[in-house]
Amino acid sequence: MPDVPQNGGYMVAAYVVVAVILVGYTLSLYLRARRSLRA
Amino acid sequence: MRMLRAGRWITAIALVLLAGVYVRALGYTPVERSQGLAQKIFYLHVPAAIWAEMAMIFVGLASIFYLFLKDPRLDRFAEASAETGTIFAAIVLTTGPIWGKPIWGTWWSWDARLTLTLFLFLLYVGYLLLRGAVTDPAMRARYAAVLGICGMVLVPFVHLSVYLFRTLHPMPIVLKPSAPSLPASMLLTWLLSLGVFTLLYVGFVVQRYALSYLREQLEAVGEGELGHA
Numbered sequence: 021m022p023d024v025p026q027n028g029g030y031m032v033a034a035y036v037v038v039a040v041i042l043v044g045y046t047l048s049l050y051l052r053a054r055r056s057l058r059a
Numbered sequence: 060m061r062m063l064r065a066g067r068w069i070t071a072i073a074l075v076l077l078a079g080v081y082v083r084a085l086g087y088t089p090v091e092r093s094q095g096l097a098q099k100i101f102y103l104h105v106p107a108a109i110w111a112e113m114a115m116i117f118v119g120l121a122s123i124f125y126l127f128l129k130d131p132r133l134d135r136f137a138e139a140s141a142e143t144g145t146i147f148a149a150i151v152l153t154t155g156p157i158w159g160k161p162i163w164g165t166w167w168s169w170d171a172r173l174t175l176t177l178f179l180f181l182l183y184v185g186y187l188l189l190r191g192a193v194t195d196p197a198m199r200a201r202y203a204a205v206l207g208i209c210g211m212v213l214v215p216f217v218h219l220s221v222y223l224f225r226t227l228h229p230m231p232i233v234l235k236p237s238a239p240s241l242p243a244s245m246l247l248t249w250l251l252s253l254g255v256f257t258l259l260y261v262g263f264v265v266q267r268y269a270l271s272y273l274r275e276q277l278e279a280v281g282e283g284e285l286g287h288a
Contacts, residue, residue: 053273
């Protein structure tokens with residue numbers, strides 16, 4: 021049976037990138053709304 | 060304000076559920092033998108791709124109705140959907156190359172599916188830039204609606220490009236006429252992820268819609284004050 025490829029680093033990188041993008045956008049929406057509410 | 064709060068709650072719940080999807084995908088879903096752990100990128104890449112395409116379809120539909128009805132709510136929704144679609148397209152364009160490198164041996168290939176997906180992302184960016192560049196609200200909404208309809212027309216080509224052209228990108232394994240070619244445990248994880256991305260789309264769009272409404276109210280108040288001065 022062939023060995024399973026060792027490429028876990030790519031998986032971790034992808035999961036981290038997705039989390040950063042989604043949390044970053046959530047923060048951006050929160051900050052923009054807060055700025056508008058204060059104005 | 061109530062809508063903004065609802066959007067925040069939906070997004071917060073979706074992010075907590077996304078953490079659950081991470082745990083299930085990384086810890087409790089079997090490793091695919093030929094691709095190894097990199098295959099698990101599938102659970103994020105494909106739902107994001109589906110919602111990047113769906114968001115543009117909603118932009119196009121809202122735009123068509125806007126051109127007939129001139130209802131600002133439709134324009135606001137199209138803008139919210141476009142911004143959210145841009146985020147999902149960015150996820151597709153970052154996770155795709157990260158998955159491609161260990162499997163194909165290259166980060167990028169200028170084949171039909173990848174190039175059309177990049178084009179979809181650039182259309183989203185162009186749509187948002189256009190909205191930022193035109194100051195007159197009626198003209199901005201009309202121009203954006205035309206571009207939004209063009210974007211919607213692109214979506215079937217993105218999705219069917221793997222059938223229409225010879226491409227490095229694999230054929231669909233879930234969204235295809237026959238049954239999904241996935242073991243039940245992998246399919247369940249994927250479906251859970253798709254559900255969470257759907258919730259994220261709703262949460263982001265509701266928040267973004269409320270933000271546009273807030274800004275319009277502020278602009279109206281500002282214009283009113285200028286009118287009185």
